[in-house]
Amino acid sequence: MPELPEVEVTRQSFAHRIAGARILSLRMGKPLRWPLGVDPQALAQRQVQAVRRRGKYLLVDLDEGLLLIHLGMSGSLNFAPVQGPSGPHDHMDLVTSQGVLRLHDPRRFGAVVWAHSQDAPEAVKLLGHLGVEPLGDAFDLHAFQAGLKRRRSPIKQVLLAGDVVVGVGNIYASEALFLAGIRPTTQAAKLSGPRIAKLHAAIRDVLTRAVAKGGSSLRDFVSAEGNTGYFQLEAAVYGRKGLSCRVCATPVKQIMQGQRSTFFCPTCQKY
DNA sequence: CCATATACCTGGCAGC
DNA sequence: TGCTGCCAGGTATATG
Numbered sequence: 001m002p003e004l005p006e007v008e009v010t011r012q013s014f015a016h017r018i019a020g021a022r023i024l025s026l027r028m029g030k031p032l033r034w035p036l037g038v039d040p041q042a043l044a045q046r047q048v049q050a051v052r053r054r055g056k057y058l059l060v061d062l063d064e065g066l067l068l069i070h071l072g073m074s075g076s077l078n079f080a081p082v083q084g085p086s087g088p089h090d091h092m093d094l095v096t097s098q099g100v101l102r103l104h105d106p107r108r109f110g111a112v113v114w115a116h117s118q119d120a121p122e123a124v125k126l127l128g129h130l131g132v133e134p135l136g137d138a139f140d141l142h143a144f145q146a147g148l149k150r151r152r153s154p155i156k157q158v159l160l161a162g163d164v165v166v167g168v169g170n171i172y173a174s175e176a177l178f179l180a181g182i183r184p185t186t187q188a189a190k191l192s193g194p195r196i197a198k199l200h201a202a203i204r205d206v207l208t209r210a211v212a213k214g215g216s217s218l219r220d221f222v223s224a225e226g227n228t229g230y231f232q233l234e235a236a237v238y239g240r241k242g243l244s245c246r247v248c249a250t251p252v253k254q255i256m257q258g259q260r261s262t263f264f265c266p267t268c269q270k271y
Numbered sequence: 272c273c274a275t276a277t278a279c280c281t282g283g284c285a286g287c
Numbered sequence: 288t289g290c291t292g293c294c295a296g297g298t299a300t301a302t303g
Contacts, residue, residue: 002296002297003296003297006296033279033297033298033299034299056296056297056298070297070298071296071297072279072280072296072297072298073280073281073295073296073297074280074281074282074295074296075296089281105280106280106281106282107279107280107281107282107295108279108280108281109279109280109281109297109298110297125299126298126299150272150273151273151274152273152274153273153274153275157274157275160297160298161274161298162297162298169296169297170295170296170297171296172296258274258275258276259275259276259277260295260297261294261295
């Protein structure tokens with residue numbers, strides 16, 4: 001479910017409502033990807049200051065320390081005024097003076113990790129190697145080009161790796177490459193300058209539009225307000241194997257790259 | 272340093 | 288209806 005747009009939409013949906021709240025208690029359910037790393041009781045009385053995003057991680061800043069939350073493949077957050085009955089897939093309830101932040105994550109690839117600061121080892125392990133934010137000013141074309149030049153892997157896999165640019169997941173990688181007219185199998189280092197410029201713009205474009213539309217409607221995405229996402233400009237290629245390309249009517253192809261599905265139009269994506 | 276495979280876990284769906 | 292196998296939005300980690 002969650003790539004950068006879904007995580008950002010989630011953040012926006014509850015950040016302003018939880019800011020300033022006091023933590024009353026924290027209940028953890030089944031184990032997630034990593035242990036919390038602190039006694040939940042130690043978080044009582046901490047105050048939430050802000051909710052930021054780094055790549056696909058949400059950073060809940062406290063007056064002392066921070067919580068790093070990742071939604072994995074199937075996670076979603078809900079922020080409700082009161083704590084309702086929890087189901088078998090609700091694995092975190094952060095009860096605050098202003099509402100309850102609940103993590104719902106059937107597959108439990110998600111994580112909630114406490115760190116004393118963003119420079120603490122637990123945080124650096126998760127965030128330290130991340131690439132540039134694609135929607136920020138630091139997403140510079142020349143730096144992007146330099147990053148791609150050193151990679152011999154297929155461009156699709158370089159985008160997914162997240163150490164050149166963060167936030168582009170399996171759906172938006174296929175979508176951005178379609179917009180840029182790039183074959184997903186092309187080695188990153190072999191892309192021309194102009195193609196990289198198109199890709200740079202395409203990544204910003206597709207992610208920005210997806211955020212504006214409230215995330216993708218694929219499967220089960222819901223924001224913390226409970227709204228189902230909707231991607232009004234439907235996917236151009238993702239999930240459309242065998243269907244006609246929306247631009248040229250050629251059937252969309254599906255291939256596997258690094259155990260992940262990739263979709264592309266063999267006519268529109270030749271470079 | 273880079274590239275690739277693996278592991279984690281559950282639910283939904285196609286096919287029989 | 289029920290079973291089996293495959294697939295799914297991510298990414299740290301191990302291995303070459």
